[in-house]
Amino acid sequence: TFRIENSLNFINVKDMIGKRTGLIYFVKDIEIGPCDEIRLLLGYDGPVKVWMNGVEVFEGKGTNPAKEDMTLLKVKTHHGRNRLAIALDTNGGKAWGIFARWERVQAE
Secondary structure, eight states, rough: OOEEEEEEEEEOOOHHTTTTEEEEEEEEEEEOOSSEEEEEEEEEOOOEEETTTTEEEEEEEEOOOTTTTEEEEEOOOOOOEEEEEEEEEEETTTEEEEEEEEEEEOOO
């Protein structure tokens, strides 16, 4: 079970990681109303890869500690259920987790 720390959208997996190396995957199905893209805001303290509906949309190195809204991505979506997947490298056991949230992009 992942905890969200405070209201900052931080998913803390430090206890799961311990001092181990490897990858942790975060997968979430999100329901999206009628819009073609979202803003995905991320922060991470180890290397990450991000996929939306099976398509890789981002790869980054990260900073330690993670910073909220460090990365802003515009990501294509479709109406209904969309699957967001994030792989976090444990950064040699130094990673604590990720910040992740999304916002609708308003039509212009």
